[in-house]
Amino acid sequence: xxxxxxxxxxxxxxxxxxxxxxxxxxxxxxxxxxxxxxxxxxxxxxxxxxxxxxxxxxxxxxxxxxxxxxxxxxxxxxxxxxxxxxxxxxxxxxxxxxxxxxxxxxxxxxxxxxxxxxxxxxxxxxxxxxxxxxxxxxxxxxxxxxx
Amino acid sequence: xxxxxxxxxxxxxxxxxxxxxxxxxxxxxxxxxxxxxxxxxxxxxxxxxxxxxxxxxxxxxxxxxxxxxxxxxxxxxxxxxxxxxxxxxxxxxxxxxxxxxxxxxxxxxxxxxxxxxxxxxxxxxxxxxxxxxxxxxxxxxxxxxxx
DNA sequence: TTGTGTGCAAAAGCTTTGCATGTTG
DNA sequence: CAACATGCAAAGCTTTTGCACACAA
Numbered sequence: 599x600x601x602x603x604x605x606x607x608x609x610x611x612x613x614x615x616x617x618x619x620x621x622x623x624x625x626x627x628x629x630x631x632x633x634x635x636x637x638x639x640x641x642x643x644x645x646x647x648x649x650x651x652x653x654x655x656x657x658x659x660x661x662x663x664x665x666x667x668x669x670x671x672x673x674x675x676x677x678x679x680x681x682x683x684x685x686x687x688x689x690x691x692x693x694x695x696x697x698x699x700x701x702x703x704x705x706x707x708x709x710x711x712x713x714x715x716x717x718x719x720x721x722x723x724x725x726x727x728x729x730x731x732x733x734x735x736x737x738x739x740x741x742x743x744x745x
Numbered sequence: 746x747x748x749x750x751x752x753x754x755x756x757x758x759x760x761x762x763x764x765x766x767x768x769x770x771x772x773x774x775x776x777x778x779x780x781x782x783x784x785x786x787x788x789x790x791x792x793x794x795x796x797x798x799x800x801x802x803x804x805x806x807x808x809x810x811x812x813x814x815x816x817x818x819x820x821x822x823x824x825x826x827x828x829x830x831x832x833x834x835x836x837x838x839x840x841x842x843x844x845x846x847x848x849x850x851x852x853x854x855x856x857x858x859x860x861x862x863x864x865x866x867x868x869x870x871x872x873x874x875x876x877x878x879x880x881x882x883x884x885x886x887x888x889x890x891x892x
Numbered sequence: 893t894t895g896t897g898t899g900c901a902a903a904a905g906c907t908t909t910g911c912a913t914g915t916t917g
Numbered sequence: 918c919a920a921c922a923t924g925c926a927a928a929g930c931t932t933t934t935g936c937a938c939a940c941a942a
Binding site for chain 1: 807809811813815829831832838840842844845847848849851852853855856857858859860861862863864865866867868869870871872875
């Protein structure tokens with residue numbers, strides 16, 4: 599597993615372990631905080647380095663859900679999936695659809711790309727937030743930029 | 746067009762005009778530089794504000810192609826499309842596939858989301874960079890993180 | 893006139909870097 | 918022992934904010 603040309607340091611194992619006990623999406627800072635709370639003395643720089651490293655070995659996946667912040671999740675123990683993100687409450691839901699694989703291989707062939715991975719995000723308003731919006735309908739009719 | 750609750754200022758018209766004469770993807774800084782070169786005295790803050798504003802009126806689309814930098818493109822004069830990005834040279838190619846619309850409406854219904862838009866990016870190595878890699882094959886067999 | 897947009901510079905947030913030290917193979 | 922990883926703090930980049938001034942409606 600680690601024999602992808604990289605050294606086995608305690609820091610890397612700690613980080614990998616922490617990631618693989620998590621089941622959700624997280625960012626670098628959250629991971630750093632969690633490790634700190636567990637009395638692991640790992641610096642932010644190492645966290646960033648290692649995330650980059652694990653990402654290039656395909657041990658973790660990296661996402662950008664619209665925000666200007668990279669989020670990660672483990673690669674294994676989870677079947678291939680994509681994401682729906684609520685633009686109001688930022689909730690993320692996962693889904694699968696086999697047609698994406700078809701599109702991916704078809705387009706790769708057509709455009710002569712060796713496709714390694716993809717990212718499909720659907721953005722919209724979840725059920726809960728739809729109700730919220732209906733309730734607030736009476737007030738402001740202006741554009742809602744933030745919440 | 747602009748009657749989406751917002752004021753018609755010369756700055757906004759300049760920005761919108763600049764965007765709609767472009768046919769490629771651009772980021773906030775590029776747009777700011779272009780406007781400055783055209784002797785338009787528009788500040789960075791206004792560029793960012795206006796991009797956000799145009800985005801929420803759906804006059805422009807916003808992308809995050811892996812980098813930690815938002816890229817934009819105009820919404821009209823261009824049919825709906827998605828992107829393939831070369832992970833080596835960062836080239837972006839556009840493509841269309843009607844199946845994505847199907848996935849989008851199906852998943853929206855299934856998960857009770859009112860989907861407003863989506864983002865599908867395929868990542869891989871373009872033809873040119875594939876050849877590059879073959880040429881360099883003899884040397885380093887290590888992981889290539891940067892180029 | 894009045895609320896809103898603008899410019900400027902400073903601040904904030906995420907990520908990367910430089911360098912001295914420590915550790916792996 | 919040599920190459921590489923780490924920690925720390927500083928720097929870098931993109932984006933946001935505060936405030937005084939200007940302007941559209």
